[in-house]
Amino acid sequence: MNAPAHPMLVVDGLCRDYEGGGVQALRDVSFTAEAGRSVALTGPSGCGKSTLLSLIGLLDRPTRGRILLGGVDLAQVRNAHAFRARRVGFVFQFHHMVPTMTLQENVEAPMIALGLGRAERRERAADMLAQVDLAARAHFLPTQVSGGERQRAAVARALVNQPAVLLADEPTGNLDSRNGQRVIELLLTQARERAALVLVATHNPEIAAALDTHIELRDGAVVRHEGPPAA
Ligand SMILES: Nc1ncnc2c1ncn2[C@@H]1O[C@H](COP(=O)(O)OP(=O)(O)OP(=O)(O)O)[C@@H](O)[C@H]1O
Secondary structure, three states, X not given: OXXXXXXXXXXXXXXXXXXXXXXXXXXXXXXXEOOOOEEEEEOOOOOOHHHHHHHHOOOOOOOEEEEEEOOEEHHHOOOHHHHHHHHEEEEEOOOOOOOOOOHHHHHHHHHHHHOOOHHHHHHHHHHHHHHOOOHHHOOXXXXXXXXXXXXXXXXHHHHOOOOOEEEEEOOOOOOOHHHHHHHHHHHHHHHHHHOOEEEEEOOOXXXXXXXXXXXXXEOOEEEEEEOOOOO
């Protein structure tokens, strides 16, 4: 197989200053990552991990520098909502499931932005929930299942549109180690089998060690970068 023409993700000289407080949340961060790889972002609280994920997921815009995702310069993206729906999946520590909707309905919701019909949405969501071992819980509300089950449903929701990039912010933070490991395995399976790029912000050194690349931040700057060299 030929090497891809460009890496899935290029982060180039990225800075994010917050007005008012004079905080430089990110200072000149640069790295690249290939499709099918997993990247751990580590570092102490406040070092900029969440800020970096927000910028890559187009939830926020950088002060300086640029990000290319699948060859697209994010500064040129006009409809961030549509771009996110097609390209990016998010998993957060606190799942952010809609409490009044069943797990099945929560997993169906992202597909509305793709314009898929009801029957197809239903089928794909059921399929995805089965893949994370939740077929029997599909019609329960998020409050009626365990924390580990909720987080697996959140992973199913993040994966259902088959995003090229998965961004996970402390995805195992509130889970015991067995459930946490399961969530990480689900994310890594996606990276391997569907050539998605997975970025995980974590305080857990075991998780960081299980991923291909390890980028450590301190005060908004990269202080360590281990793993496959940039393309
Ligand atoms: N909206 C905001 N306004 C001002 N400062 C902010 C804002 N959001 C984040 N910051 C600051 O930017 C810096 C980076 O925050 P960020 O949330 O990215 O850190 P983090 O590494 O994800 O931390 P944690 O591990 O605690 O989640 C911190 O100093 C934080 O206080």
